Amino acid sequence: MSSPGIDAPYWSQDAAALSAALGSGPGGLPSEAAAAKLRLVGPNSVEEESQLSALRLLLRQFESPLVLILIFAAAISLLLQQWVDSAIILAIVAGSTLLGFFQEYRASTAVEELKRRLALTCRVMRDGVELVVPVSAVVPGDLILLSAGNLIPADGLVIEAEDFLVTEASMTGESFPVEKRPGIVKPETALSARTNAVFLGASVRSGTAKVLVVETGHRTAFGAIAARLRTREPETDFGRGVRQFGYLLIRAMIVIVLFVLTVNLLLGRPVIESLLFAVALAVGLSPELLPAIVSVTLSAGARAMSLRGVIVRRLEAIENLGSMDILCTDKTGTLTEGTIVLNGVLDPEGRSSQEVSRLAFLNAAFETGIENPLDAAIIAAGKSAGLTTDGFTKIDEIPYDFLRRRLTIVVAEDGNPTQHLIVTKGAFSNVLDNCSSLERDAVDIPLTIEIRAQLDAVFQAKGAEGFRVLAVATRRVAAKPHYGRDDEQGMTFRGFLVFLDPPKLEAQRTIEDLARLGIRIKVISGDNRFVTAHLAAAVGLNAKSILTGSDLGKLRDEALWHLAPRTDLFVEIDPQQKERIVRALQKTGHSVGYLGDGINDAPALHAADVGISVEEAVDVARESADIILLSRDLDVLRVGVEDGRRTFANTLKYISITTSANFGNMLSMALAAPLLPFLPLAAKQILLNNFLSDVPSIAISSDNVDRDRVRRPQRWHIGEIQRFMVVFGLISSVFDLMTFAVLLLVFHADQPTFQTFWFIVSLLTELAVVLVLRTHKPAFRSKPSGLLLWTTLAVAAATIAIPFLGSPGAVFGFVPLSALQMGTVIVIVIGYIAATEAAKFWFYRGKSRRGIRMRVS
Secondary structure, X not given: OOOOOOOOOHHHOOHHHHHHHOOOOOOOEOHHHHHHHHHHHOOOOOOOOOOOOHHHHHHHHHHOHHHHHHHHHHHHHHHOOOXXXXXXXXXXXXXXXXXXXXXXXXHHHHHHHHHHHOOOEEEEEEOOEEEEEEHHHOOOOOEEEEEOOOEOOOEEEEEEEXXXXXXXXXXXXXXXXXXXXXXXXXXXXXXHHOOOEXXXXXXXXXXXXEEEEEEOHHHOHHHHHHHHHOOOOOOOHHHHHHHHHHHHHHHHHHHHHHHHHHHHHHOOOOHHHHHHHHHHHHHHHOOOOHHHHHHHHHHHHHHHHHHOOEEEOOOOHHHHHHHOOEEEEOOOOOOEOOOOEEEEEEOOOOOEOHHHHHHHHHHHHHOOOOOOHHHXXXXXXXXXXXXXXXXXXXXXXXXXXXXXXXXXXXXXXXXXXXXXXXXXXXXXXXHHOOEEEEEEOOEEEEOOHHHHHHHHHHHHHHHHOOOEEEEEEEEEEEOOOOOOHHHOOOEEEEEEEEEEOOEOOOHHHHHHHHHHOOOEEEEEOOOOHHHHHHHHHHHOOOOOOEEEXXXXXXXXXXXXXXXXXXXXXXXXXXXXXXXXXXXXHHHOOOOEEEEOOOHHHHHHHHHOOEEEEEOOOOHHHHHHOOEEEOOOOHHHHHHHHHHHHHHHHHHHHHHHHHHHHHHHHHHHHHHHOOOOOOOOOOHHHHHHHHHHHHHHHHHHHHOOOOHHHHOOOOOOOHHHHHHHHHHHHHHHHHHHHHHHHHHHHHOOOOHHXXXXXXXXXXXXXXXXXXXXXXXXXXXXXXXXXXXXXXXXXXXXXXXXXXXXXXHHHHXXXXXXXXXHHHHHHHHHHHHHHHHHHHHHHHHHHHHHHHHHHHHHO
16 A cells, blocks of 8 residues: 555655655655645544544434334324324423433543543644644654554654664564564565564554654555444453343343233234233333433533543443452552652662763663663763763664563763774663673672572572662673674673662552552562562551462463462563463452553563553553553552442443333333233333333442442442342332232222323432432431432422413323322322332342352352
């Protein structure tokens, strides 16, 4: 695929000629040309526009099968010239869809605003000046500047590169980084062999580069694959719960509707009337506002969380955040202050050394790969001591990677053109393993077993005191133009770099707060066991519950499944092992959160049930995460967990309460239909009942949540919802049947009086049950939100008033009730509230006993 005006594949062309063909140059595109190209080729995105337009969102409300059934029923009524019934059905359809549209539009707008806060940016050259622009604004001809940790925003040709390693697993499936450099390759070269090109979706592992953008958006190789596949993302736990809930409703609908339709036809009632009644029952059983309620509740939760410094990238992640019971995290910046300082520089004897400081400063100052706080601390300390790179010229760099765990810089000293100095800095054991000698008093001596033991003792002692320790080694070699990993051999050990990153003062309290929420912290760190154990003891974790990367590598998966839940500290871990630990915890039934911000965290972030990163994380980590923290602070995360649990609790409130109330009412009508000489409610009355009962439900997203609902992880339990629906639905049906008996045996009610009386009773009990069942406590001990309370009272007032409004009530077939009948309504509703409170006490006490038995077993 090539951009307009380019005939041959771009990877087979000269960079200067290709740049000219795209209207670019050494200073990049002119700003006016870039703006014009953006209008021509469109945004740089492989996804469809994520925010639905108002019209598309409105039309989406009519995709529900239930809405389509109602429209079909209205069409039948029109054909039969039943104008009033068809108008009522269409009015209720319009009311429901507009209510859902309004709430979902507000929700989608709020979510898009949160996404814009996290939009990726990249560095480009335009008008000869380096600028930071949104990735979506990148166009063909742009010169982009890339460094370690960046996601590559488009397909392009490498113009300049220095130690530029790229991970292309998303394109080629190859997990190891590949080096990219300028050049020309043959037109027929396979994608994986195009060493001079980079592709959208890859990430920069190390080094820097300047790239000429050639393809953007759907024209990229990644975009073409995405367009062909269009596969759905893996189903989340939340999505799975909604789907299983849908199956539960469908089963209940089929049984009730077929029973009612069959009975009415056997009784010789009109086919159309029986069909409309059966359809109305199906609609009445289903919470048709569920998509809108879920969207509104989750987006309201996302807005509330954003105000507390927690940005939700995927709404479904709120449920996963609430269900999390294990949090895996590194220690730097979460358990520690994250402000690393160089506390000391020691020679092999443990004495302070200016020479080792100079060597470490050269290594850190000339490094161009992954920015990290250790190098920043070295440079800061060196500059304060007056160190500079004057007199040295960088020759080459062997970038840091997570297997070697070291970084090497090669420099030339002015006045010594025949020799180069190799300076290596990295993890103590990884550096020491490549050393064959040690410098002592300016003399190289062989590195014996005894000397190695002495060095190891210094390392362990500093680690046990809570210091992080790196090693420095050097080697002088004959000058040559390029260097590789083979040159990191036979080196001379020069000394130690000792860093201090003290634990946060509030870390122990936050860990205890998370434990009270049922969340256990597990530290996964590449650092050594001694410093990690020291920190663990300082913040209240079990310093003896430890597993090293080398030990983990020897374990079979089954053994790791057994050990992982019992281990608090995973130390000296490589990036591939992080993902393995997460999957082992998931295998044992835990919902796992992973907090990370580095390149090597991306696989684990993707594998976790909820990936959590921070605003300043590298691009690839942010894009792999579901939740972004604006502050790297576990207490911010604790607040986010509580908000997530409140949001999920309110979602389940709507589902449980509405389905139980609807199930009870529909079951009552199904049982009463064959016993009465008329239908207990007309189809239009059922639809009005269902619509009015749904109005307060929108306010559930704002409801207060009891503290005990936030103290433990929450997950979907379809069996629990089914038990809730049956228990409280049957209570509703019992009171409905009592109501029928009173109407027939005491008041000898005719059809209009019967339907009016029961319409008011059924709707008032549905409204009351919202206030009763919204809490596990007695209703008077848990305060609902003001919006939910007043909305419920307003609908209750409207329910009582409708039969007395004359024409509006008559349209629905209602008649005014006598004072005695209205008094009876109030008595029945009060009795229902009392019975529901008693049943609630029994239900949740039984649930607690079941939970205790499950924990004991």
